[in-house]
Amino acid sequence: MENWKVQNDDDAEFIIExxxxxxxxTNRYKLAIETKIKSLKDKLSKVNDEEREIIExxxxxxAEYFETIDEKFKKKSKTQEKYRLPSGSIVKKYPNPQFKRSEDKLLNWIKSNELNNYVEIKEAPKWGDLKKLTQVVNGQxxxxxxxxxxxxIELIERSPVLEFKEE
Structure with missing residues (x-):
């Protein structure tokens, strides 16, 4: 079969079949594997949910116990409070606030207060528009x-791709 080549439509049909x-x-086997993976992912999801519930x-x-502990036994900082136990520490964290910004409103405020040093101006080529005004000559x-x-701009030639589509 190594030296054999498709020489006519009948040979092509033979190869396709x-x-x-x-x-x-291979598709049957692939489907069986995907089914097994889905089953394992479902089991993993259930275990993760169970783990999350146990931790919560x-x-x-x-947390309820932490609130009853005398303040003098807690170690405090700006960002957290901590109470040590032999098995680990109970830590109550105070995270920094999250900033939700409206870029348009913030930009208007910066401009109206003449704080232009805090405005970022970004330049970028309009390749889609420029491409219409170009042509490729000798790879350039x-x-x-x-x-x-x-x-x-570097031109990278790509090989043609042959594919067979069933009808």
């Missing part, structure tokens, strides 16, 4: 109007 049989088996239940008991991208080679 032969390899479709092989594809059928444990932490709710500890040329600006049609002047014939000048455009710097900053």
């Amino acid at each position: 032969k390899y479709n049989e092989k594809l059928s088996e 239940r444990r932490d709710s008991y500890l 991208v040329i600006y049609k109007e002047t014939g000048e080679i455009i710097e900053g």
Whole structure:
């Protein structure tokens, strides 16, 4: 079969049928594996949910207890309070606030207060528009109007792709 080549439509049909049989088996096997993966992912999700519930239940008991502990036994900082136990520490964290910004409103405020040092101006090429004014000559991208080679663009040729589509 190594030296054999498709020489006519009958040979092409023979190859299609032969390899479709092989594809059928690999597709069946692939489906079986995907089913097994889905089953395992479902089991993992249930275990993760169970783990989350256990941790939440444990932490709710500890949070309730933490509030009853005398302040003199807690170690405090700006961002947290901590109470040490032999099995670990109960830590109550005070995270920094989250900032939800409206870029448009913030930009208007900055401009109205003349704080222009806090405005970022970003330049970017409009490649989609410029591309319409170019052509490829001998592997180079040329600006049609002047014939000048455009710097900053590398042309990467790609091989054609042959595919078979069933009808």
